[in-house]
Structure formats: structure tokens, C-alpha cells
Amino acid sequence: MSSPKLSTHQSGFGGRGYADIFNVNEGRTLMSITTALGAEDKPGIRAWERQQIAAFAVTHVEEIAAKDVEVGYRYLQAVPRFLTPQKHDELDYEVDLWNSAEYALNEAAEAGTWIHNYIEDYWSDNFPESPAREDHYQMVEAFHIWEAQHEIEILSTERTVYGEGYAGTGDFTAVIDGVVTLGDAKTSRKVHSGHKSQLAAIGSAFTSAKEVPKGTPGAIKHKLQPKVAEEYGGQEFAWFVEEPLPDFQQYAVLQIRPGDTGKYGEWIESFCEMHVIPQAQIDAGWSQFKACRDLRLAQKMMKDAEKEAERG
Numbered sequence: 001m002s003s004p005k006l007s008t009h010q011s012g013f014g015g016r017g018y019a020d021i022f023n024v025n026e027g028r029t030l031m032s033i034t035t036a037l038g039a040e041d042k043p044g045i046r047a048w049e050r051q052q053i054a055a056f057a058v059t060h061v062e063e064i065a066a067k068d069v070e071v072g073y074r075y076l077q078a079v080p081r082f083l084t085p086q087k088h089d090e091l092d093y094e095v096d097l098w099n100s101a102e103y104a105l106n107e108a109a110e111a112g113t114w115i116h117n118y119i120e121d122y123w124s125d126n127f128p129e130s131p132a133r134e135d136h137y138q139m140v141e142a143f144h145i146w147e148a149q150h151e152i153e154i155l156s157t158e159r160t161v162y163g164e165g166y167a168g169t170g171d172f173t174a175v176i177d178g179v180v181t182l183g184d185a186k187t188s189r190k191v192h193s194g195h196k197s198q199l200a201a202i203g204s205a206f207t208s209a210k211e212v213p214k215g216t217p218g219a220i221k222h223k224l225q226p227k228v229a230e231e232y233g234g235q236e237f238a239w240f241v242e243e244p245l246p247d248f249q250q251y252a253v254l255q256i257r258p259g260d261t262g263k264y265g266e267w268i269e270s271f272c273e274m275h276v277i278p279q280a281q282i283d284a285g286w287s288q289f290k291a292c293r294d295l296r297l298a299q300k301m302m303k304d305a306e307k308e309a310e311r312g
Contacts, residue, residue, distance in 0.1 A: 002231040004169045005238045006160045006209060009227050011035060013296045018160065018167035021220050022242050024206055025165060033168030033201045036293040037194050112187035115139045115256055116171070119185055123154045123172060135258035138270035139187070143256055146272035152176050155246060161205035166293055170202040171254075173246055176274070182248045183274070189260075191253045191275050193288065199251045199277060200285035209240040216241060251277045 003009075004018070008029060011017025015035030020027050053076055057064060064072045114129070114136055121128035131137045153175040160169045171184045182203050186195060212219050219239040229235055252274050259270045277285075 003228045004158065004160050005211065005224055005228060005232065005235075006167070006222060006240070007032065007169075007228060008225045013300055014038065018162075019222060020162070020167070021209065021222050021240060022162065022207065024162045030162070030165065030167040031293070031296055033166055033198055033289070036166055036201070036289060036296050037197055039292040039295045039299070040194065040288070111135050111139070111258065115143070115187060116185055119143065119172075120157050123157050123174075135270075138258040139256050139272070142258075142270045142272040146254075146274070150177050155180075156208075156210070159208050159210065161202050161208045161245065163201060163205040165297060166201065168198070168202055168205075173248070176252075180246050180249045181252050182246075182250075183252045183254050185254045185256060187256055189257070191255065191277075193285065195253050196251075196277050196281050196285035197289040197292070198285075199253070200282045201289045203245070203248050203251060203282070204286055205245060208243050208245055210243040212239050212241050214239050251279075251282050253277065 003016075006018050006021065008017045008019060011029050011031050013031035013035050015038055016032040017029045017035065018032060020030055057076060064076065111133075118128045118136075118140060131140050155173040155175065156170075157172045158169055159173065160167060170182060174181050174183060176183075182199060184195060184199055184202075188195075214237075216239060219241050222238050222240060224232065224235060224238060254272065254274050256272045257268070257270060260268050262268050
């Protein structure tokens with residue numbers, strides 16, 4: 001999935017940000033919703049990192065043993081950072097334990113990106129990429145079976161929204177079986193609390209930016225960040241108008257999964273299912289998001305204050 005055109009890879013908050021083109025937050029670069037939620041402690045990710053460090057250690061024993069104790073210790077600490085997906089791709093996953101785990105993770109991430117792009121193109125009346133792998137075929141088939149069972153009118157896809165101190169991009173808004181729905185497509189095994197917080201933040205935004213053709217009256221011209229421009233074939237500028245968000249009647253996660261083995265070894269067929277999130281959980285998700293956003297803001301205030309003291 002390409003980066004949103006209004007995004008920037010650096011925000012000052014430890015992750016991606018957005019240009020405040022409508023000056024709803026005094027023109028400052030805003031943290032993204034996902035950057036804000038990144039402040040939340042995630043025990044599952046920490047457990048995964050420990051597992052991967054252990055896997056790397058047992059497959060690189062001689063290399064680590066040749067280092068001084070302190071150097072080897074710091075070397076292992078850095079494993080989650082320096083073994084990027086690009087470096088994993090250069091290894092042979094069939095003979096390397098570390099890369100075997102990473103290969104599976106990267107495959108799942110790629111599948112999620114692929115189906116996101118497919119749905120966005122399909123619902124935007126573009127030509128989606130044809131499936132190339134078995135899991136692609138399974139997800140596409142499951143998606144279209146689900147789609148055929150519902151009346152769907154797409155209102156927007158991949159729309160950037162602006163809220164108080166943050167911005168983000170929603171997957172889709174649509175009228176589904178007569179109900180105005182804010183939706184997010186996920187390929188995870190379950191619907192997590194973070195998904196609900198993400199929906200709550202999008203739904204609580206002030207306004208949204210709709211991309212329009214050059215020359216549209218009242219449109220604001222935006223220069224894409226260099227890395228973002230590369231993703232769009234070198235496109236330098238885009239034009240946007242401000243548009244209010246719909247009055248959402250429900251929030252939902254569209255879960256799409258290829259066939260997979262469950263936690264008890266049972267086979268689970270591919271499926272596409274829409275989970276409507278109860279309003280009480282959306283309200284809780286909004287409180288959770290605001291706490292994460294405020295923590296990021298406080299962290300940046302501290303960082304700026306420390307820099308000022310160093311200069312002083």
C-alpha cells in the first residue's frame with residue numbers, strides 16, 4: 001500500500017506524520033494515528049522480538065562467540081533493528097532458522113498489503129492487480145463472496161482525516177446494507193483493541209482531505225515529500241479540497257484471511273467477515289487513543305525541553 005500523499009516519513013513524534021494543509025492545527029506537522037498508537041505497550045511484539053533474538057543467537061553461535069562479551073551483548077540487542085526485511089530477503093529461509101520465522105512474517109505482511117491494494121483499486125474503479133499466489137486467490141475469492149451478499153455503495157477510500165493533534169487515513173467509508181459505515185480492512189488473526197482505537201480516532205476527526213484535479217476551485221496545492229513522491233512515480237504535486245466526514249452510523253473491521261492453521265492445529269478455511277464494533281468499545285478506543293496521543297505529545301515536549309537545556 002502506497003503512503004498517503006499528505007504523509008511525511010518523519011513527524012518529530014517517533015514515526016510517520018502528515019502535513020496540516022488546512023491549518024486545523026496551526027500548520028504543524030501532525031503525528032499519524034498509527035504513530036500515536038505506537039506509544040502503547042505491546043507485550044506480544046516484545047515476546048516476538050525475544051523469540052527472534054533467540055533464534056538468531058542459536059543460528060549464529062560462532063559469530064557471536066568470537067566477539068567480546070559486551071560487544072556480543074549489544075550486538076544481540078540490535079538484532080530487531082538491523083535485520084530489516086530487505087536483509088532477510090537476501091538469506092536462504094530454508095536453511096536459516098531466523099529467516100524461516102521472518103519469511104513467514106514477511107509473507108503475511110505482503111499478503112495484507114496486497115489485498116489492501118486490491119480492494120482499494122477495485123472500489124476506486126481502477127484495475128486491481130491479478131492474484132499471483134494461492135493466498136491472494138483465496139482472499140480475493142472470499143472478499144467477492146462477502147461483497148455479493150451485501151448492498152454496498154462506496155463513499156470514499158484511503159481518505160486522509162484531521163483531528164486534534166493528529167491525522168490519519170481511513171481505509172473506506174461506505175453505505176453497507178443501508179448503514180453509513182466507517183471501515184478498516186485487516187488480515188490479522190483477530191480484531192485487536194488497537195484496530196478499534198484507530199477507527200475511533202478516524203471517526204472523531206474534524207475534517208478530511210479529498211484529492212481533486214489541478215485547477216479545481218478552492219483546491220490547495222501540496223508538494224509531496226520526496227520519498228512519498230517516489231511511490232507515485234515521481235508525482236511532485238497534488239491538490240486537495242476540504243470535505244466534512246459523514247455521520248457514521250457504525251464502525252467495522254473487515255477481516256480477510258487466507259486458509260490457515262489455527263492455534264490448536266485445526267485448518268481454518270479462507271474467509272471475509274465484517275465485524276461491527278459496539279459503540280461502547282469505540283468510546284473506550286477513543287479514550288485509549290487520546291491517552292496515546294497525549295503521551296506522544298508529552299514525550300516530544302520533554303525531548304524539546306532537553307534540547308533547549310543543552311543549547312542553553
